[in-house]
Amino acid sequence: MVIAMNKQTERKQNLRKIVETLRLQGPVPQARLKEQCDLQASTVSYLVNDLRQKNLIVEVGKESTQGRVGKPGNMIGLNNEEAAFLGVYVEDDCLYTYLVGIDGTTLGADSVAYAPENVESMIYKTIGGQLAEHTNIRGIGIAIKAVVYKDGTIRSGSRNHTTAGDSGWNLLDLPEHLRQAFPNIPIVVENDANSAAQLYRYEHKCDDFVLYVLNDIPFGIGCGLMMDGNLYRGKQGAAGEFFLKNLNSQKVQQRFEQKAGTLRNILSAILPHMLQTAYLLDTERFVLTGSLFADISQEEVEKAETYLKEIPVPVVFDYGKNQSLNPGKGAALMAINRYIGDLLEEVAKR
Numbered sequence: 001m002v003i004a005m006n007k008q009t010e011r012k013q014n015l016r017k018i019v020e021t022l023r024l025q026g027p028v029p030q031a032r033l034k035e036q037c038d039l040q041a042s043t044v045s046y047l048v049n050d051l052r053q054k055n056l057i058v059e060v061g062k063e064s065t066q067g068r069v070g071k072p073g074n075m076i077g078l079n080n081e082e083a084a085f086l087g088v089y090v091e092d093d094c095l096y097t098y099l100v101g102i103d104g105t106t107l108g109a110d111s112v113a114y115a116p117e118n119v120e121s122m123i124y125k126t127i128g129g130q131l132a133e134h135t136n137i138r139g140i141g142i143a144i145k146a147v148v149y150k151d152g153t154i155r156s157g158s159r160n161h162t163t164a165g166d167s168g169w170n171l172l173d174l175p176e177h178l179r180q181a182f183p184n185i186p187i188v189v190e191n192d193a194n195s196a197a198q199l200y201r202y203e204h205k206c207d208d209f210v211l212y213v214l215n216d217i218p219f220g221i222g223c224g225l226m227m228d229g230n231l232y233r234g235k236q237g238a239a240g241e242f243f244l245k246n247l248n249s250q251k252v253q254q255r256f257e258q259k260a261g262t263l264r265n266i267l268s269a270i271l272p273h274m275l276q277t278a279y280l281l282d283t284e285r286f287v288l289t290g291s292l293f294a295d296i297s298q299e300e301v302e303k304a305e306t307y308l309k310e311i312p313v314p315v316v317f318d319y320g321k322n323q324s325l326n327p328g329k330g331a332a333l334m335a336i337n338r339y340i341g342d343l344l345e346e347v348a349k350r
Helices: 002-025 030-037 041-053 116-133 174-181 192-204 245-257 263-281 298-307 327-348
Strands: 057-062 074-078 084-090 094-101 106-113 137-144 158-160 167-170 187-191 209-216 219-227 230-232 286-289 315-317
Touching (some): 002 030, 002 327, 041 057, 084 327, 094 116, 094 327, 116 137, 187 192, 187 327, 192 209, 192 219, 192 286, 209 263, 219 263, 263 298
Parallel strands (some): 084 137, 137 187, 209 286
Antiparallel strands (some): 057 074, 084 094, 209 219
């Protein structure tokens, strides 16, 4: 029994090697997978055939022979027509949506504005419309500005939109409401910083970094930790969430909302946290993104880099109107990870 379980585990690991290679590198000749995955050719052939039966892998043409001698091989890749995924980022007045293929390719992107009190109904409407239009959607990821614990419960998922303090929305029960509204499709609800960190890891092939999401409306600081290629969430799932003693974060927020807040104010608030984290985790780099950086100039970035020069590791800024690290796409990648994990579990048992 132990031997059978070991073989099943090995089979699952080898299947994952093949799928992850195709996700990260794109289509490759099947013959080359054995070197890239460090597997026997017979093992690759056997496992690829199993994935073909699930329609997860398809042939996508012939290998280019330019500068090479020999017969071109058949290129294989992941099948986006079989499995696509929806990612949604819940901003305070807008939903950003991404349709992402199982290989990570962005197939479509859009945004829709809404009134704050209609946030949950707009999420349902957007998901319903996408499911009706794209019948190959196999999973959904939703990124929100809140702490999401490992068990899926949400902390601080509400937002005030009036001077009287009336709540403009409350997403604390969103996961359960989504399961009720869409019972036939897996849905991942995740913190926006964790989602953006997942996207950065996928696009930059970086396994150790700390990512901060700095938002201006409403003011907020989020933090995602990537360690050894895996998102580190801690015991409950709130690892990396940013807290300051003596209400310093609230003071920064008040100054920011009074138009006295500047990029320098925000960076001064997180600098101690960055220094402690750099030495504690021995991380490779820091990544700063979020709506606060949407309108800053190259000059401001250079000043910020100078201010953060005491950080002992490189600091990377994702800034400008075309910021690439939208948490919506990162949430879609998390939905892909869950789908692939469940599918490989099923295939490995055969």
